[in-house]
Amino acid sequence: MTPKDRNQTERRILDAVGTIVETEGFEAVGVNAVASVSGVSKVLIYRYFGSIEQLLAKYLEDNDFWLNTEFPIQQYDNVKEFSKAVFRAYIDMLRKSPALRKLYRWELTTNNPAIAGLRERRERTAMDIINAVSRQSGQDIDQVAGISTLITGSVSYLCILAENCAVYNSLEINSDSGWEKLLKTIDFMFDKIFD
Amino acid sequence: MTPKDRNQTERRILDAVGTIVETEGFEAVGVNAVASVSGVSKVLIYRYFGSIEQLLAKYLEDNDFWLNTEFPIQQYDNVKEFSKAVFRAYIDMLRKSPALRKLYRWELTTNNPAIAGLRERRERTAMDIINAVSRQSGQDIDQVAGISTLITGSVSYLCILAENCAVYNSLEINSDSGWEKLLKTIDFMFDKIFD
DNA sequence: AAAGTATGTAACCTGTCGGTAACAAGCAAG
């Protein structure tokens, strides 16, 4: 540990936020917790970031919590395969990232400017995809939005729940096998809908 | 307020738990909060209920947090109509009850014996219905469980989210109109699946 | 070398949490 290195200190603080978020969630990110995990005096947290809210805002800004994979609808054979791929990616992303699960969980209990920003961004991204699917498939946009909501909503719910609960409707939401079953159901649904 | 009335005191404590749960959620149910809301000395909480955990267990036991409506599948024209009715009831129940929403939210962040018990019960009830539908419709049980999970999962998610967020995928999850759209999608899905 | 500024630490303050001890008042049975 180099002494008197502000950049490194800020890094350590932000890293501490990351480990706390991943293990205990955003609710547990407090001044004292960050100070003790990072090994940095809590005064510096205030000095360099202003407040916990601003520190969290910075953390959210640094970590791009969104689908970074591009989904060019043109590259897919048809809308059905495109849809399946999008939701598959959504599930993978959420199952792989503890921080993202914690973010979604936090969002359910909180309302603040940082979260509002993330919501807007998600809303725009999602509606872009939904619009594209509606246009290409000729399906009513409300219907597409509805189907999309059913899937992403339940996937979000199950991924959060899985951290504390192993089984939901006989599906093992902790294991790959359970998720493969659900993916099969999603595929089945799309096969029925896009006839 | 009658003095020296244990029954009434216990009632007031449990009522306070109810109001705290409905307004702020289970996370906010602490000794001090219950004491101040009920106007009862916190010593009595420990004397009469032992601990906050036991108090919450009693509260959960008193309030029957489950579908009390019976759903005799025989009374419906067909499996499709039965399924639609069940999910309609699920949505109504969750949208009407703040306490139930808070319970579902709490469940996402906690794991304790009381919650484990509720989960078992929910699992049994749900699987009973899923089994019946699978038998009557001839659909694969994993498929029925999957569809059911997609719907109840997303409905749970959206009902919790709606307390802090007005719109999801352009659906107004705060208003009846948004939910009617989602119900139309669910009906549409069942129409496609049960051909 | 001196002055000023950036970096860091230790100690402290206030408030709230869960939990308990000590005591006061009523009631019931001998």
Added chain:
DNA sequence: CTTGCTTGTTACCGACAGGTTACATACTTT
């Protein structure tokens, strides 16, 4: 009446939360 049990209140304790003050280093600039 007095002894004992139930019901209730007040005051307190230690742990920990967010937040600040005061002070000790070091580096930079003139």
